[in-house]
Amino acid sequence: MKILITGGAGFIGSHLADRLIARGDAVLVIDNYSTGRRDNLRPHRLLTVVEGTIADANLVESTFAGFGPEMVIHAAASYKDPDDWEEDVRTNCLGTAVIVQASARHGVRRIIYFQTALCYGLHPVEQPITLNHPIISGGSSYAISKTTAEQYIELSGLEYIAFRLANAYGPRNISGPLPTFFQRLTTGKPCFVMDTRRDFIYISDLVDCVMHAIDGKGTRGPYHISSGSDYAIKELFDATIKALGITLEKEVEVRQRGPEDAFTILLDPSKTLSDFAPWKVSTPLEDGVRKAIEYYKEYGISETFTHLRIPDKKD
Ligand SMILES: NC(=O)c1ccc[n+]([C@@H]2O[C@H](COP(=O)([O-])OP(=O)(O)OC[C@H]3O[C@@H](n4cnc5c(N)ncnc54)[C@H](O)[C@@H]3O)[C@@H](O)[C@H]2O)c1
Numbered sequence: 001m002k003i004l005i006t007g008g009a010g011f012i013g014s015h016l017a018d019r020l021i022a023r024g025d026a027v028l029v030i031d032n033y034s035t036g037r038r039d040n041l042r043p044h045r046l047l048t049v050v051e052g053t054i055a056d057a058n059l060v061e062s063t064f065a066g067f068g069p070e071m072v073i074h075a076a077a078s079y080k081d082p083d084d085w086e087e088d089v090r091t092n093c094l095g096t097a098v099i100v101q102a103s104a105r106h107g108v109r110r111i112i113y114f115q116t117a118l119c120y121g122l123h124p125v126e127q128p129i130t131l132n133h134p135i136i137s138g139g140s141s142y143a144i145s146k147t148t149a150e151q152y153i154e155l156s157g158l159e160y161i162a163f164r165l166a167n168a169y170g171p172r173n174i175s176g177p178l179p180t181f182f183q184r185l186t187t188g189k190p191c192f193v194m195d196t197r198r199d200f201i202y203i204s205d206l207v208d209c210v211m212h213a214i215d216g217k218g219t220r221g222p223y224h225i226s227s228g229s230d231y232a233i234k235e236l237f238d239a240t241i242k243a244l245g246i247t248l249e250k251e252v253e254v255r256q257r258g259p260e261d262a263f264t265i266l267l268d269p270s271k272t273l274s275d276f277a278p279w280k281v282s283t284p285l286e287d288g289v290r291k292a293i294e295y296y297k298e299y300g301i302s303e304t305f306t307h308l309r310i311p312d313k314k315d
Contacts, residue, residue, distance in 0.1 A: 001025045003106075003214065004069035006099060007052050008075030009036030012114060013170045015207050016073055020214070021046045022208070028067045030054055034091075035080055035305050036295055040172050054095035059104075064102045072103050072213060074153075075085065079142045079175075080305040090137045092145035097235045100156045111160040112213050114148050115222065117265050118143035119164065119258045124215045128268035131164075131222055132221040139260070159220055166226035170203030171295030175305040177233060178289065179313070180297045182303060197230040197264040202288035205281045212276045226267035227281045231261050239289040 003020055007013045008029030014036070019026045028048040032192065041049060046065065050108050052059045054076050060307050078084070079092035096113075103111055120129050121136030137147035153160050177193075184191050212218070237252055257263065273280065289315050 001071060001214070002028070002067060002069050003071045003073060004028045004030070004067060005073045005075060006030050006095070007036065007254060009033060009038065009040050010075060011040075011170075011174065012203070012206065013073065013075035014040035014172060015123055015170075015203050016075070016210060017041060017210045019211060020208050023280070027061065028069065030060070030063060031076065034078065034087075035175070035238075036127060037172070037174075039299065046168050053091065053167055054099050055090045060098050060102050061105075064106045069103075071112070072099060072108050072110075073210070073214075074099055074149075077114075077142075082141060085141045088141045088145040092142075093148045096149035100158065102152055102154055103263060106160055109159060110213070110216075111153055112151055113150060113160060113209060114275075115145050116143055117162040117164055117166065117267055118284050119150070120264050120265075121149045123262050124261050124265065128228070128263055128266040130268045131271060132223065133193075137162055146237065154221075161218050162222040163210065163213070163225045164222055164267065165203045165206070166199035166265070167222070168201050168203055170292050171230045173292060174301055174303065175202065175270060177236060178292055179238060179301050179304045181297065182293060183301055185240065185244060185246065186296075189236070190253075191237065192255045193233040194199075194257050194261055195232075195234075195254050195263075196228065196231050196257050196261050197266075199226045199228070199230045199235075199264075199266050200236065200285060200288070201225055201227050201281065202283035202285075202291075205283050207293040208278045209272065209307055212222050214278055217276050218272075223272045223275070224267040224269045226269045228266070228269045230266045235285065236289065239286045240293065242286065243290040243293040249287070 005013045008017050009031035032053045078087045119137045120133050122139040137143040150162050263299045
């Protein structure tokens with residue numbers, strides 16, 4: 001198959017590229033490297049990389065015309081500066097519109113999209129969150145623009161799956177708590193954890209599910225990819241300490257959550273478990289954290305990114 005991956009130099013996109021290339025599919029990646037890393041993709045005869053933005057309609061049109069993708073995995077997103085609304089709109093809204101309309105013109109069979117659980121708002125009204133939960137995306141520029149994108153995909157009438165994701169982690173993940181813990185612990189900086197819980201999904205479990213969607217499973221619309229269990233952030237921290245083989249003089253500080261922090265974000269994966277069977281999550285948190293730490297040790301982290309506001313960025 002010929003598969004075009006937007007944001008394919010990023011965490012999720014590059015793991016999908018690896019998996020597809022390994023089974024013989026031809027992959028074309030479009031990425032502007034705003035949060036992606038060049039060393040996430042190794043050169044391969046089945047891989048083409050186009051450097052540029054998905055908001056560039058001419059570039060996207062010539063890329064689709066030249067490659068002729070049968071499937072589009074739309075993983076590109078802007079999120080690294082919560083105040084850069086223009087870039088969020090340019091990439092997440094305009095970029096998605098450009099990709100979707102090019103997909104329609106070029107007869108793409110299915111678009112696979114990745115949505116943030118923030119589409120359910122900062123304080124979801126049910127736990128676990130079902131697919132019937134109302135969409136309340138007003139809490140951040142990231143959530144607003146990613147949700148607009150999902151709505152444009154729906155509006156297109158094209159065949160699509162929108163995977164609304166739990167917190168994905170693993171090698172190459174440079175956003176969220178795990179790379180931050182690694183960076184601070186290995187540079188002697190103090191750490192704290194919030195008294196919150198999150199649902200973590202290991203990258204290879206996530207990729208297993210997406211591969212089923214590439215191969216035709218699932219019906220048009222949204223699905224959750226999640227482990228279905230939530231963990232205290234402190235459990236993630238403890239798994240990081242264990243993987244690093246260090247002991248702290250005193251227990252990590254647990255901070256009370258602020259008004260913008262939901263106590264837990266737990267996505268109900270039951271529809272995914274039935275429609276994508278035999279898919280299931282198989283990586284225990286400790287194993288996944290160990291593999292992520294091995295990656296950080298080997299490749300380092302020059303920068304971490306987050307869509308969240310960090311009150312004490314300076315320390
Ligand atoms: N990682 C998670 O836990 C998570 C959770 C929910 C949703 N998502 C979504 O999954 C997708 C992949 O996320 P990720 O974790 O791999 O992030 P990532 O930052 O590693 O990957 C995003 C990629 O998109 C690229 N990009 C950004 N703007 C672009 C543009 N205008 N044109 C071309 N490329 C552009 C970046 O350089 C990067 O390589 C995103 O759409 C994100 O919103 C991720």
